[in-house]
Amino acid sequence: MSEERYEQTVHGPKGSIVGHRILRSDMLLVNSGRAGWLCFRDVFEVDGKPVRDRTTRLMDLFVHPSADSVEQATRIREEGARYNIGGVTRTINDPTMALLFLGQDNQPRSSFALGSAETVAHVRTETLRFEERSMPRLIHTADNSPASGRFWIDAANGRVIKTELEVSSESARGVVTVEYAPQAKLKGLWVPVRMVEHHNLSTTQMIECVATYTNFRHFDVTIGDVARHD
16 A cells, blocks of 8 residues: 555647646555456545545455455546546556566567666666557557557566556557655565656647655455354
């Protein structure tokens, strides 16, 4: 769990600012095992005004799980999505979305190619480009456009240092870049700390967003079977 500050700016055709918003949210990352990381956002403040009581309702769903915990968390995420501004409905503003394409089950869906070596955050990395090939797409668009992007990976240990995800269609192009860094509170685990988005809607509008993540907390949930004796 972390706290997200998510600033969104919408530019008009001549570069003028036609919209601006700052959201503050609880951001929950759940390691679901083979299915990878699940990301849920729970908006609690819009432009400095609270939109709900400041309770850790996402965390509570998973600390005390039920059969529909994921479904409830998804509803909370969809509820908060209405606060996004700009002329595009987007689902790629998830800092872990690019990692879907690196998952073992999803790797055959894309082609991969090594790029040049680069130094990122004082770490020597190898760049790995990917382009989605399979249908149906992991990220749905109206014209079924493939996703593409890059990973910056520490070749010494396979750690992901940075990701880039691009999804384009006939009317819009979106690019999301995410930077990772270790957190002492999480025993050195590398987690998303900054996300930058750019969305271009032909010549009519450009959306720029920057999200930062702080106040990381960690918890474990163990689920077991309890025998019933009648």
